[in-house]
Amino acid sequence: MRRPQDLVIKPVVTEKSVNLAQQQNKYTFYVEKQATKIEIKKAIEDLFKVKVLAVNTAIVKGKNKRVGRYWGRTPDRKKAIVTLRPGDKIEIFEGML
Numbered sequence: 001m002r003r004p005q006d007l008v009i010k011p012v013v014t015e016k017s018v019n020l021a022q023q024q025n026k027y028t029f030y031v032e033k034q035a036t037k038i039e040i041k042k043a044i045e046d047l048f049k050v051k052v053l054a055v056n057t058a059i060v061k062g063k064n065k066r067v068g069r070y071w072g073r074t075p076d077r078k079k080a081i082v083t084l085r086p087g088d089k090i091e092i093f094e095g096m097l
Helices: 015-024 039-047
Strands: 007-012 028-030 052-058 063-069 072-074 077-084
Touching: 007 039, 015 028, 028 039, 039 052, 039 077
Parallel strands: none
Antiparallel strands: 007 028, 028 077, 052 077, 063 072
16 A cells, blocks of 8 residues: 555646636646556545545646757656545645635
């Protein structure tokens, strides 16, 4: 069993994700690529002491980057959009809302 701290990498703080948190009570996180929806749900509930209603995931493809004459690629990442029960909030987003 993996620890919740290992599954959730960091929150996604963009204009779109902050609007989702304000309007629809959905929070966005980058998670470990092999994590399942059930593992993500348990990790968020353990870390932030909230009740998760739904978890949607998406693989974000890496971008092609160029440094001088050399081409490379940023790694693919997995993003989880977590819907919380009405009334629940996650404190790390409160300063941005």
